[in-house]
Amino acid sequence: MIHWQVILPLVLFLILIFMIGIWANTRLRQSDSFLQEYFLGGREMGGFLLAMTMIATYGSASSFIGGPGVAYTKGLGWVLLAMAQLPAGYFVLMVLGKKFAIIARKFNTITLIDFLKIRYQSDAIVLLSALAIIIFLFSSMTAQWVGGARLIESLTGLSYTAALFIFAASVLVYVIIGGFRAVALTDAVQGSIMVIGTIILLVGTIIAGGGIEAIMASLVAENPQLITPFGAEGDLTPLYVSTFWILIGIGVVGLPQIAVRAMSYKDSKSMHRAIIIGTIAIGTIMFGMHLIGVFARPILPGIEIGDKVMPLLTLEVLPPFVAGFVLAAPMAATMSTVNALLILVSSTVVKDIYLNYVKPEASETSIKRVSFWTTSIIGLAVVLFAMNPPSLIVWLNLFAFGGLEAAFVWSVVFGLYWKGANKYGALASMVVGMTSYIAISIWWPHVFGMHSVTLPIVFSLLAFLIMSMATHRRVQPFVLFD
Amino acid sequence: MKDQRFRIANREALIGVGLVIINFAIWFGFAYGLGSTDPENYTYVLGFPAWFFYSTMAGTVFMIALIIFVLKRYFKDVPFDDEEEKL
Numbered sequence: 001m002i003h004w005q006v007i008l009p010l011v012l013f014l015i016l017i018f019m020i021g022i023w024a025n026t027r028l029r030q031s032d033s034f035l036q037e038y039f040l041g042g043r044e045m046g047g048f049l050l051a052m053t054m055i056a057t058y059g060s061a062s063s064f065i066g067g068p069g070v071a072y073t074k075g076l077g078w079v080l081l082a083m084a085q086l087p088a089g090y091f092v093l094m095v096l097g098k099k100f101a102i103i104a105r106k107f108n109t110i111t112l113i114d115f116l117k118i119r120y121q122s123d124a125i126v127l128l129s130a131l132a133i134i135i136f137l138f139s140s141m142t143a144q145w146v147g148g149a150r151l152i153e154s155l156t157g158l159s160y161t162a163a164l165f166i167f168a169a170s171v172l173v174y175v176i177i178g179g180f181r182a183v184a185l186t187d188a189v190q191g192s193i194m195v196i197g198t199i200i201l202l203v204g205t206i207i208a209g210g211g212i213e214a215i216m217a218s219l220v221a222e223n224p225q226l227i228t229p230f231g232a233e234g235d236l237t238p239l240y241v242s243t244f245w246i247l248i249g250i251g252v253v254g255l256p257q258i259a260v261r262a263m264s265y266k267d268s269k270s271m272h273r274a275i276i277i278g279t280i281a282i283g284t285i286m287f288g289m290h291l292i293g294v295f296a297r298p299i300l301p302g303i304e305i306g307d308k309v310m311p312l313l314t315l316e317v318l319p320p321f322v323a324g325f326v327l328a329a330p331m332a333a334t335m336s337t338v339n340a341l342l343i344l345v346s347s348t349v350v351k352d353i354y355l356n357y358v359k360p361e362a363s364e365t366s367i368k369r370v371s372f373w374t375t376s377i378i379g380l381a382v383v384l385f386a387m388n389p390p391s392l393i394v395w396l397n398l399f400a401f402g403g404l405e406a407a408f409v410w411s412v413v414f415g416l417y418w419k420g421a422n423k424y425g426a427l428a429s430m431v432v433g434m435t436s437y438i439a440i441s442i443w444w445p446h447v448f449g450m451h452s453v454t455l456p457i458v459f460s461l462l463a464f465l466i467m468s469m470a471t472h473r474r475v476q477p478f479v480l481f482d
Numbered sequence: 483m484k485d486q487r488f489r490i491a492n493r494e495a496l497i498g499v500g501l502v503i504i505n506f507a508i509w510f511g512f513a514y515g516l517g518s519t520d521p522e523n524y525t526y527v528l529g530f531p532a533w534f535f536y537s538t539m540a541g542t543v544f545m546i547a548l549i550i551f552v553l554k555r556y557f558k559d560v561p562f563d564d565e566e567e568k569l
Contacts, residue, residue, distance in 0.1 A: 083541075083542065087501075091502055094497065098487065098490065098560055099491035099492070099495070102560075212529030216530070225521070229513045229534075230517075238513075250502065272553050275553060276546070283542045287538060287542065417495065
C-alpha cells in the first residue's frame with residue numbers, strides 16, 4: 001500500500017488544476033469573441049505560457065514512463081536518441097514563425113484547417129484533414145487516457161474504473177468550462193511540474209546511486225555496451241537513430257496540436273522568449289528523464305516491465321511527500337497532452353465541419369452551446385472507449401503521430417513559403433503521406449534500417465512537388481500571403 | 483504589394499533550418515566520432531563517457547547559447563496586427 005503522503009501532493013495538484021479551469025471560465029464569460037477565446041485563448045499567450053503549452057503538449061506519458069523504461073534496457077544510446085527532440089523547442093516556432101502568426105490574425109484562422117482552407121481553397125482538403133485529425137487524434141487521446149488511468153491505478157491502488165473516473169473528471173471539467181485558456185494555464189503548471197520533477201528525481205537518483213562515477217562503473221561491470229551509443233544489444237545503428245530527427249524533431253511542424261499553438265501567441269517578443277524557455281525546458285526533461293532511466297539500472301536491477309521503472313525508482317530514492325510531487329509529473333504530462341487533443345478535436349468538429357458545412361450562419365449563442373456540447377460529448381466518448389479500448393483504436397493510435405506528420409507537414413510548410421504550391425499537390429501529399437506511412441508501418445517497419453516515418457515524409461514531399469508542378473497551369477500562383 | 487514583415491519571417495525560418503543542421507552535426511559528430519571505439523578505451527568527462535558528455539550535454543548547452551545569440555542578434559520584432567503596421 002502506498003503511503004498517504006505520496007497521494008497528498010497528487011490531490012493538491014488536481015485541486016489546483018480544477019481551480020484554474022473555473023477561473024478561465026470567468027474570462028470566457030467576459031470575452032466578446034467566443035470562438036477565438038474558447039479555441040485559442042484570445043491569442044493572448046505570452047512567452048512563458050507559449051513555451052510551457054508547447055512542451056507540455058509535446059511531452060506525453062512516454063517521455064516520463066515509456067521512454068525511461070526503454071533507456072533502462074538500452075543504456076546511454078537511448079538518451080542520445082531522445083536528444084533528437086531538442087529541435088521541438090525551437091524549430092516549429094522558427095519555421096512556422098511570424099508569417100504563420102501574422103496570416104492567422106489577418107484571416108482570423110482558429111484552426112490549422114482554417115489556414116489550409118484559405119490557402120488551398122479546396123473542400124476536399126478541408127474534409128480529408130478534418131477526418132484525419134478526428135480519427136487519429138481521437139484514438140491517440142483514448143490511448144493517453146488509458147495510460148493516465150493506469151498510472152493513477154498503480155499509484156493509489158484504486159481499481160482501473162475508479163482511476164479512469166478520477167482522471168476523466170479532473171480533465172473534462174476544466175477543458176469543457178475553460179476552453180483553450182484553461183488548457184494553456186494548466187499546461188503552465190503541468191509543464192513546470194514536469195521540469196522541476198525531472199531535476200529533483202535526477203539529483204535523487206545520482207545521490208542514491210553513489211555518484212556518477214560509481215553508477216558508470218557498475219553499468220560497465222554489467223555490460224560495457226550500456227555506455228556506448230549503440231545500445232545494450234548493439235542494435236541502435238547511427239542511421240536508425242538519426243532518422244528519429246525526422247519523426248520527433250522536424251516532422252513535429254506537421255502536428256496540428258503543435259501548429260495551432262503557433263497561431264495563438266500575443267506578439268513577436270513572446271515568440272522569442274518562448275523559443276529560449278521551451279528549448280531549455282524540453283532539453284532538461286528529455287535529457288533528465290532518459291538519463292534517470294539508465295541510472296535506475298544499478299539502483300533497482302532486474303525490473304522486467306519498463307513502465308514500472310520510473311514510479312518504482314521515485315518511491316525508492318525520494319522521501320514520500322517529494323515522491324508524490326515528482327509522480328505528479330507523468331500525470332501532468334498525460335493530462336496536458338490529452339487536454340490539447342480534446343480541445344483540438346472539438347475545434348475541428350465545431351469550426352471546420354459544423355460552421356463550414358452544417359450551419360454557417362449559426363449565432364454566437366448557438367456556437368457557444370454547440371462548442372460546450374461537442375467538447376463534452378467527445379470527452380465522454382473517449383472515457384467510454386477507454387473503459388474497454390477496442391482493438392481498432394489501439395491500432396489507429398500507433399499511426400497517429402507519424403500519420404499526421406506525413407499528412408500535414410508539406411501542406412503547411414509549402415503553403416506558407418511557396419506561391420506555386422496548389423491544392424492538387426497538397427491533396428496528393430496528404431494521401432500519399434498517410435497511406436504510405438500506414439503501409440510501411442504494417443509491412444516493412446524498419447525499411448532499410450530507418451524509422452518508418454522517414455520514407456513517407458520523402459514520398460509526400462515528392463508527391464507535393466510533382467503534382468503542384470504538373471498542374472501549375474490550372475491554378476493561379478497564390479499571392480495573398482506575399 | 484509585398485509585406486516587408488514576410489521577408490523578415492522568411493529569413494528567420496531559414497535560420498531555423500540552419501540551426502537544426504548545426505544541432506544535428508554536433509550531436510552526430512561527437513556521438514559516433516568519439517563513441518565508436520571499444521568502451522574500454524573511452525575517456526571520461528565529469529564521470530560521463532566523453533562522447534556522451536560532448537554530444538548530449540555540452541552540445542545542448544552550446545545550442546541553447548547559440549539560439550539565444552541568434553535571437554538577440556538576428557530576430558526582429560514585428561507587429562502582428564495590420565493596423566499597427568500602418569502607424
